[in-house]
Amino acid sequence: MADVRVTYDQKANAAYVYFADPQARTQVARMYPCDPVEVGGMINLDFDESGCLIGIEVLAASSKLPQHLLDMAERLDMESS
Template identity: 75%
Template structure:
């Protein structure tokens, strides 16, 4: 199983799940916002120039992602571990 890179900013309560090779720098070409009513929050899907899904931004992350994933994520906030 491949390692999954997840960053989390507890202050903003925002997480980002990277779906790309960590050795390759990939730029987002297009962002698709999921319907906030349907998902009870804001989730954005990032795609590269070839239309491949490269990452997922999750706002209100503590209510959307499992605690173990947030606890093991790379912290971006000043209070992070």
């Protein structure tokens, strides 16, 4: 099973699922927003220059993603010591 990086900011209630290596600094060339009315929140699909899906941004993440995924996500809202 491939490793997928997931980040989560609980204060913003936003998550990002990376399909491209985040260290590669792949640029988003095109963002396709899903209809917020249809999905009950904003979900954005990010594509690179070749049209490959590189990540998914999920707003209102706590109501859209499974809790176990949010629990294992890298937290962006916690202050580092």
